[in-house]
Amino acid sequence: MSVTYEVKTDHIAVITLKRPEAANALSHDLLDELSSIIQKVKFNDEIRCVIITGAGTRAFCAGADLKERKGMNEQEVIATVRKIGRTISSIENISVPTIAAINGAAFGGGLELALACDYRVASDQAVMGLTETSLAIIPGAGGTQRLSRLIGAGQAKRLIFSATRCDARQAFDIGLIEKIESSEQLLDQVFSEATQIASHGPIALRQAKKAIDLGMQTDLTTGLTIESVCYEQTIATEDRLEGLQAFAEKRQPKYQGK
Numbered sequence: 001m002s003v004t005y006e007v008k009t010d011h012i013a014v015i016t017l018k019r020p021e022a023a024n025a026l027s028h029d030l031l032d033e034l035s036s037i038i039q040k041v042k043f044n045d046e047i048r049c050v051i052i053t054g055a056g057t058r059a060f061c062a063g064a065d066l067k068e069r070k071g072m073n074e075q076e077v078i079a080t081v082r083k084i085g086r087t088i089s090s091i092e093n094i095s096v097p098t099i100a101a102i103n104g105a106a107f108g109g110g111l112e113l114a115l116a117c118d119y120r121v122a123s124d125q126a127v128m129g130l131t132e133t134s135l136a137i138i139p140g141a142g143g144t145q146r147l148s149r150l151i152g153a154g155q156a157k158r159l160i161f162s163a164t165r166c167d168a169r170q171a172f173d174i175g176l177i178e179k180i181e182s183s184e185q186l187l188d189q190v191f192s193e194a195t196q197i198a199s200h201g202p203i204a205l206r207q208a209k210k211a212i213d214l215g216m217q218t219d220l221t222t223g224l225t226i227e228s229v230c231y232e233q234t235i236a237t238e239d240r241l242e243g244l245q246a247f248a249e250k251r252q253p254k255y256q257g258k
Contacts, residue, residue: 002030004055005037011048011198012191013041016055023062024054026109028080030065031087038090045257048198048205050094051190052117053101054110057183060100060126063108084109085141092116092142095206097197101190102126102177107165112139115146118209120176121190122168123183128176134163149216151175201239202257207231 004016015037017024024030041047054060064084069077091098091113100114102122111128114120122128130143138144139160148156151174158164171177181189197205211230215223234240238258246253 001033002027003033003037005040007044007047010195011046011202012194013044013047013050014191015041015050015052017053017061018055020054020056020058022065022067023059023105024056024110025062025065025068026084026087026113027065027068028083031083035087035090038087038094041094041096045202048096048200048202048257049194050096050098051101051187051194052091052098052113053187053190054103057104057123057125059104059110060102060106060128061110061113062105063110063112081140084112088113088116088141095209096202097194097205097209099190099194101186102128103183103186107131108139108143109141112141112143112146115150116142119178121179121181121186121193122171122177123186124168124180125183126168126171126177127165128171129163129165130160131163131165133160147176199252199255201234201237201243201253201255203237203239204234207233 002017002019004018006014008014017030019025019027019030041050064080069080072080098117100117100120102114102120104123104126106114106126106128108131111130130139130147132139144156144160147159155174159166166176168177168180172180207230211227214226239255242255243253
């Protein structure tokens with residue numbers, strides 16, 4: 001197995017890229033397994049938060065499997081990059097919150113995968129970048145688009161044109177990642193955050209993500225309309241009433257996703 005998938009009892013799914021001998025690179029087999037797992041996540045209503053990480057401490061994901069690509073012709077390379085892009089987009093389209101726990105190096109398609117998550121927490125030993133121009137190509141699985149939307153066009157151009165490799169502190173300073181944790185504590189801390197997220201109303205989580213993602217793609221007036229529509233989806237739920245009741249009774253709510 002190139003990818004493992006575990007659903008914890010507290011509604012958290014952990015997806016681990018598991019090719020440590022190849023820096024968790026995106027081989028065809030890994031992409032097929034990852035796509036299959038993403039479909040399972042999308043159809044599991046019990047999942048409220050997803051963590052994506054890599055096995056070992058050396059790499060989150062080194063990107064495309066260049067050894068595998070070496071034997072491909074031009075059309076096969078194009079098809080493979082499109083496959084990576086589709087898989088990464090399917091991660092972006094997961095309806096519940098997703099966290100990338102960047103445990104090591106994240107280059108090329110590996111960073112593009114992390115960019116498709118809702119936010120990124122990196123080990124203090126992590127390094128990352130979209131370094132494709134140093135190989136005479138460009139990011140082809142969403143990197144030119146997602147990075148510029150995250151950190152601004154100027155910074156994205158600087159990093160991509162120069163094939164810059166950022167350490168965790170540099171990545172945090174420009175907004176490429178949202179938090180830094182020690183390598184020893186990374187997964188524990190990310191799991192703690194996921195637990196907090198998963199304790200909240202699951203319908204509200206999905207609607208909040210939808211409002212943010214759709215609103216970012218349009219003007220403010222349209223975005224406010226999207227927010228209003230998403231808000232209204234939470235009103236007629238049992239969870240909203242449970243939240244009010246729990247607040248009145250000074251206890252933790254027990255949300256059912258209804």
